[in-house]
Amino acid sequence: MRETIDTPADAARNGAPASPADASPVSGAAAAAAAAAAAADELTIAGRTLRSRLLLGTGGFPSLALLADAIAASGCELVTVALRRVDPAARGSLIDVLTDAGVELLPNTAGCHTARDAVLTARLAREAFATDWIKLEVIGDEDTLLPDAPELLRAAEELVDDGFVVLPYTTDDPVLARRLADIGCAAVMPLGSPIGSGMGIRNPYNIALIRERVSVPVVLDAGVGTASDAALAMELGCDAVLAASAISRAQDPVRMAAAMRAAVHAGRLARTAGRIPRRLYATASTPDEGLPDLGPG
């Protein structure tokens, strides 16, 4: 007797690919074509097409030169930026570096604790960067930097009404994620664990549930510590991963950027390939037919 220890989410995923686009049975000569199709596996958020499913947070890089090298190694096309008071002593222009790198900007509302502050910051970011896109963060606790759900919903609603493309940083609560999607957010960005903690995905079941419950892209934000965390996020069905500290604070950020790029790609391939069910007992991969009778031992 064999017993599966899959969750219902796993079973559904194993039984059928998540979407028609995911269905690409691979056999012999078709492998090259499938690989080509996978290579063109693009992500669309609010009408913008991204070839890379890795988003990069620019925080924490020790220098702009290292940031530029990490962007190149990551292959990312969308990077976050924050808005802060002009520092007359600051050297080098972040905007110039990002423009030269050819990436699009995703401004954030980091540091905002109320819907009011987040909405105002989003409007300032729209003015500064000429983009309607906003990574909405409304923080409810200084030590954990966990989102303040009621303020987040309030801010998201106001910004969606104001024409913003809102990508909210949220907890891994599937109900909250659905509420955010229902009010018109262009994607949801659940945390794997607290920002900068490097603790990975503490509740993979919730991330899988979020993927099932919302139809907008799911971008795992926060908590990624190393490449396997990013691969797991993609295997769970996330459409993309945003990594910041995991890359910028690694001993070799450029090398880690390359690792994250490979991990996101591998995780996405594995997800669309359809993993085997988890089973408690072994399943022989070699057939019993034709087993010789070798006589009494």
Added chain:
Amino acid sequence: MIVLNGQQSDVRAGETVSAILGRLDLPLDARGVAVAVDGEVVPRAQWGSYALAEHARVEVLTAMQGG
């Protein structure tokens, strides 16, 4: 007197937002710069005409690494 980025400044009432940006050596066409006065966004198109009131709280913001 106005308050510029949290500091008392010798900028006088009546000066424009553009004048303040000039003092900060920021070009007026600078991408990545935004201005709020008393908690409200001042759109780029109004920088040249927006005259600051006495005790105005002016925030001049730009892109920083983050997120």
